[in-house]
Amino acid sequence: MRLNRIYQNQPLLINSIVALDKSASIHLSKVLRIAIDSRIELFNGNGHRYQAEIVSIERNQVSARVLSEHSVNNESPLxxxxxxxxxxxxxxxxxxxxxxxxxxxxxxxxxxxxxxxxxxxxxxxxxxxxxxxxxxxxxxxxxxxxxxxxxxxxxxxxxxxxxxxxxxxxxxxxxxxxxxxxxxxxxxxxxxxxxxxxxxxxxxxxxxxxxxxxxxxxxxxxxxxxxxxxxxxxxxxxxxxxxxxxxxxx
CATH class of the missing domain: 3.40.1280.10 (SPOUT methyltransferase, trefoil knot domain)
Known part of the structure; x- marks a missing residue:
């Protein structure tokens, strides 16, 4: 199953807990109604992707723990x-x-x-x-x-x-x-x-x-x-x- 992908303009370090920005938090909690322990995929533009797990959901704030880092080269050669x-x-x-x-x-x-x-x-x-x-x-x-x-x-x-x-x-x-x-x-x-x-x-x-x-x-x-x-x-x-x-x- 494909994970929900979320861009975050912040450092993403394995085992760290990141507070997602307001827009992403509202989208995950209000629109997708995601649950604690759900997996998502984060990226910050550095060419890597990070699997993460939702650890807390509050009114307009969702936090996730970064679990792993992967590199997938799908950029165009042009x-x-x-x-x-x-x-x-x-x-x-x-x-x-x-x-x-x-x-x-x-x-x-x-x-x-x-x-x-x-x-x-x-x-x-x-x-x-x-x-x-x-x-x-x-x-x-x-x-x-x-x-x-x-x-x-x-x-x-x-x-x-x-x-x-x-x-x-x-x-x-x-x-x-x-x-x-x-x-x-x-x-x-x-x-x-x-x-x-x-x-x-x-x-x-x-x-x-x-x-x-x-x-x-x-x-x-x-x-x-x-x-x-x-x-x-x-x-x-x-x-x-x-x-x-x-x-x-x-």
Whole structure:
């Protein structure tokens, strides 16, 4: 039986008793109605997982004893850094959540010319905190023990200075991922995805001037949230998790 996985931003030492944070405590006690002596799995982002046993349940405080530590390497061999133009509503949440499941290791939200989301600094900070929670929840669900990084939101002029070893989607090019030479998998791979409406002509020209090659995912125009997930999946099929899994089974 799979154990409930809980992220805790604190040291986890064998035989220690840890007081779980309020959110986890309420979820375990009020939602799951977990009982004393029940087993759970904890992780704190250090790449290890810890089996623990519930030892006390109070109103809004659950405590657990750490029983054992295990290391399971289920990280993607691809070090993908997703530069995603911020999309409206819950589309960005979907992109972040599913990208974590697919193995993306770093996120940088960017504000491009056609980005429809305009917020002040305080509200951007709240967005970052929200996306961090989405990332952690996706790690709990998918079994990842390393928590991907979410960087501060960058405007276009700031973001373009970061470009390096990059793929970016352009529906008007005839170049596909199959035409691209296999990258150095020891290096970070940047994936740039535009907003609804795509990158502007001037932005495309600026990206191309950096020496980056545009790629297409086919003849149809994909939504921004579809484009990110389809590209990460394609990269995994070419060089990452998917092809390795198939090789092991053959």
């Amino acid at each position: 070090n993908i850094h997703l530069f995603q133009a911020v999309s409206r509503g819950d589309k960005m949440d979907l992109t972040v959540q599913k990208s974590v499941e697919l193995g993306v290791k770093e996120f940088t939200p960017i504000i491009s010319e056609r980005c429809g989301v305009k917020l002040d600094q305080k509200r951007w900070q709240k967005k970052l905190e929200h996306w961090q929670k989405v990332i952690i929840s996706a790690c709990e669900q998918s079994g990842r023990d390393v928590v991907p990084v979410i960087n501060p939101v960058l405007n276009w002029d700031e973001a373009i200075k970061k470009i390096n070893n990059c793929f970016f989607l352009d529906p008007h090019t005839n170049i596909t991922l199959a035409d691209i030479k296999k990258p150095n998998l020891q290096q970070k791979i940047q994936l740039w995805i535009g907003p609804e409406g795509g990158f502007s002509d001037s932005e495309v020209a600026e990206i191309e001037s950096s020496g980056t090659t545009p790629v297409s995912l086919g003849p149809r125009i994909l939504r921004t949230e579809t484009a990110a997930l389809a590209t990460v999946s394609a990269l995994n099929t070419l060089w990452g998790d998917f092809i390795q899994t198939n090789t092991k089974k053959s």
